[in-house]
Amino acid sequence: MSFGDPNNPYGQPPQQQPGTPGYGYPQQGQPGAPQQGYGYPSAPPVQQPYGGQYGGGPTTMPSTVNAARVMLWVIVGLQVLGALLYGIGAAAVSAAKDSTDDPELARVLGDMPVGLMWAIAVFAIAWLVYAAMLAVKFKTGGNGVRVAALVFGIITAILGIYPFLIIGVVHLVLGILIAVFVGNANGRAWFNRPRY
Template structure:
């Protein structure tokens, strides 16, 4: 190969010696060993994959764990609500017999008992969802999303004054289980 032309853009740089090329391997020349494997650029470290990109999720993400804790907070609030509604219903029944509390005689105690039963049912549903977070699949995720949305709506309308905490907790539960980390957690493979 000749780099004789000084204007050749593919030729050797000006003022430098041509490198000596080893003779071609072939007939009459001994075979030489190739370069050791790994010669050249170093191997790149493995790429970390985010949640949902095929990497198995082995520990519960923080946002999903927070949603679980919020469900347990709702359970505690519902215990207080059941106790208050039941106490109010019993106190109202006792007050109807007393002449000093005739003004409360018109309040229906059946409604208070109904609220107590409803609060108890909500308590059981929240406790069930919270206990199934480690083993539940996508169906539990959807059910928890529905629970969070219904809790937020009920925190707005019938129980506006005391339901503001339920409103915030319901929204956060729905957001934390509905995001990509929640999806990856509930759709993870189970062996």
């Protein structure tokens, strides 16, 4: 094997004339020579989705959504108090009806709806369980939790107006605020964020 053979792949490379570029190595400043080097061209910059964060949603719970969750816990506390008051009241009226000898007191106690008081106590317990489940699911829940919280806030506001007007003013305000905070753009972005 001779190194002088031009077709020998293991041979010595041919000598270049001075001032001419080598094969496959274009020189800077020559027309048609790439200016940034070899390889793939650089990629365009990555576009961020609407909202400014990668992943398409907020990574921390917005303050309005967190406030709605705190309001749900306040409603849980108020429902505990209401259930205790109605339950204790129903038990006291029932016990007083059975033990009184005064006909006037028996007539007044007989007019009190003990069954309705027990029903309100049971409803308050069911409503506090519903509020607690929603408050717990705010961190990981999706759009279904958002819709359930909207329904909860609207029904709470309606119940604060009609049957329990005087004691329901707090529930009215909290229900409206929960529905507004969960239904706004921050709430929509939080509950519709992608979960990985």
